[in-house]
Amino acid sequence: MIEVNGIKKKFGRKKVLKGVSFTAEKGEITCIIGINGVGKTTILNAIMNLTPLNGGEILIGGEKINKHSYEKITFIPDAIIMQPNMTIAESMQFMADFYDSWNQERAIELLDFFKLKEHEKINSLSKGNRAKVNLLLGLALDVDYLLMDEPFSGIDIFSREQIAEVFTSHLVEDRGVIITTHEIGDIEHLIDEVVLLDEGEVLKQFNSEEVRETEGKSVVDVMREVYQP
Amino acid sequence: MNRFAKLLNFELSRFMKLYLVLVAMTIIVQIAGVIVKTNEYMGRANQTIQEDGLSIAQFVEQYGAMSFLDFTRSLWFMGPIAICAAALIFYIFMIWYRDWFGKNTFIYRLLMLPTARLNVYFAKATSIVLMVLGLISVQLIILPLENTIFKSMLPVNFRVDMTIDRIIDWNYLSMLIPQTFIEFVLYYGAGFMAVLILFTAVLFERSFKWKGILLGIGYIAISGIVMLSPVLSMVFLNHYYLYPLESLGLQIVLGIIVTAMSIWLSNYLLNKKVTV
Numbered sequence: 100m101i102e103v104n105g106i107k108k109k110f111g112r113k114k115v116l117k118g119v120s121f122t123a124e125k126g127e128i129t130c131i132i133g134i135n136g137v138g139k140t141t142i143l144n145a146i147m148n149l150t151p152l153n154g155g156e157i158l159i160g161g162e163k164i165n166k167h168s169y170e171k172i173t174f175i176p177d178a179i180i181m182q183p184n185m186t187i188a189e190s191m192q193f194m195a196d197f198y199d200s201w202n203q204e205r206a207i208e209l210l211d212f213f214k215l216k217e218h219e220k221i222n223s224l225s226k227g228n229r230a231k232v233n234l235l236l237g238l239a240l241d242v243d244y245l246l247m248d249e250p251f252s253g254i255d256i257f258s259r260e261q262i263a264e265v266f267t268s269h270l271v272e273d274r275g276v277i278i279t280t281h282e283i284g285d286i287e288h289l290i291d292e293v294v295l296l297d298e299g300e301v302l303k304q305f306n307s308e309e310v311r312e313t314e315g316k317s318v319v320d321v322m323r324e325v326y327q328p
Numbered sequence: 329m330n331r332f333a334k335l336l337n338f339e340l341s342r343f344m345k346l347y348l349v350l351v352a353m354t355i356i357v358q359i360a361g362v363i364v365k366t367n368e369y370m371g372r373a374n375q376t377i378q379e380d381g382l383s384i385a386q387f388v389e390q391y392g393a394m395s396f397l398d399f400t401r402s403l404w405f406m407g408p409i410a411i412c413a414a415a416l417i418f419y420i421f422m423i424w425y426r427d428w429f430g431k432n433t434f435i436y437r438l439l440m441l442p443t444a445r446l447n448v449y450f451a452k453a454t455s456i457v458l459m460v461l462g463l464i465s466v467q468l469i470i471l472p473l474e475n476t477i478f479k480s481m482l483p484v485n486f487r488v489d490m491t492i493d494r495i496i497d498w499n500y501l502s503m504l505i506p507q508t509f510i511e512f513v514l515y516y517g518a519g520f521m522a523v524l525i526l527f528t529a530v531l532f533e534r535s536f537k538w539k540g541i542l543l544g545i546g547y548i549a550i551s552g553i554v555m556l557s558p559v560l561s562m563v564f565l566n567h568y569y570l571y572p573l574e575s576l577g578l579q580i581v582l583g584i585i586v587t588a589m590s591i592w593l594s595n596y597l598l599n600k601k602v603t604v
Contacts, residue, residue, distance in 0.1 A: 144603075144604060147439075147440060148439075148599075149439055149603065149604040150604060151602075151603065166441075166442055166443055166444055166445075168442075169441060170442045173440070174436070176433075176436055178432065178433065179432050180432055180433055180434060180437045181432060181434065181437065182342070182430075182432065182434055183430070197331060197334065197441050197442065198441075198442060199442070
């Protein structure tokens with residue numbers, strides 16, 4: 100389980116996170132929803148120890164993040180984080196060189212799934228294909244948790260469909276996923292837990308299935324109630 | 329291969345194309361320089377001998393024979409060295425900043441590798457040191473070649489022959505190419521320490537942005553003062569308590585302290601303060 104306990108973050112004088120708390124379980128897809136600038140990416144960066152916090156703590160499987168944690172959790176940002184002059188094959192080799200959790204069979208399966216060509220250079224790819232490479236490099240790690248930052252941002256409808264398909268496949272099952280988005284439409288039917296964020300605070304955390312069954316409301320309905328009361 | 333070695337290999341390969349350009353430029357410009365400078369000298373010699381009706385001996389007596397040192401003091405020789413030095417100094421900063429500001433923010437990947445972040449730091453520092461040593465090696469290899477070309481271009485009457493050892497010894501090259509192991513350790517230890525100090529300053533900036541620039545400059549200044557403190561105390565306080573060997577020992581101890589401090593601070597910043 101990922102436990103985010105009262106985390107606070109300031110950029111200069113601006114308080115971006117004001118004591119955010121939530122949990123994300125393995126085997127579930129947790130979606131952090133909020134408009135741009137509410138601190139969604141900062142939360143993911145903080146979980147990966149990529150930005151220092153001003154308060155609170157984050158535990159992954161009961162432990163603070165350390166170098167070994169990166170074999171158990173991975174982050175897929177909204178922009179590709181490999182060298183632009185690398186080919187897809189070289190990027191895969193880089194990952195294989197450094198991560199014990201790299202699963203080459205799954206990487207090849209993903210290459211095929213996304214219809215990507217190994218010899219293509221990253222800087223020659225379309226935005227959609229770069230997002231797919233990013234996803235490939237993250238999903239091919241045998242990790243317990245995946246963090247994804249706006250995976251559908253600025254990409255075409257067909258790529259979005261293909262990426263959404265990943266969430267229902269065996270490529271994700273049994274893993275814990277935390278995904279941030281402000282475009283809920285693509286994945287509403289896939290998510291288990293929802294964390295609604297606004298102005299650096301969690302407004303509500305709920306189970307989408309429970310709300311659907313007990314209150315007959317969709318995630319978008321709850322969002323309307325919370326954001327436009 | 330452990331992860332440090334892989335990172336080092338990766339860092340070296342990232343700069344290799346530009347590095348090979350620097351090596352090629354050094355070789356081509358310096359060799360061309362030997363040819364140009366010796367031709368210039370011989371042209372002037374022939375012209376003077378013809379116009380003034382001098383003998384070779386009279387010309388050499390009046391204008392002097394050319395030595396290899398005349399070439400090493402020219403822009404043809406020093407220019408490539410200066411360009412290489414400038415490129416490597418620039419690269420001390422670039423090696424970090426390109427990971428943050430490049431087309432793709434590769435720093436995400438580097439900081440999420442399942443290895444101590446200090447390995448990233450050491451891989452970058454070691455790659456800089458290896459590149460410096462590589463360029464020095466190239467210089468050492470081409471010096472005899474240049475000396476051979478120099479001799480083949482000038483008749484024996486017009487030149488002063490020198491061995492490579494003397495060329496290095498008689499020149500600022502002795503700073504780049506130490507003559508003893510102790511000199512090697514001192515010069516390159518100081519160079520490595522300087523790289524680590526600059527890396528720490530960069531990490532201050534990457535951790536605290538504008539405030540970090542001041543902190544970085546402050547850290548460089550403090551390190552400089554600490555390193556120069558024995559000399560400064562001698563100059564300003566007029567205290568000459570230490571023998572030269574003791575002074576050297578003190579300098580080495582201070583160097584080790586500054587190096588250890590840079591590593592400790594960088595480790596702290598990389599793990600606790602740096603932001604992507």
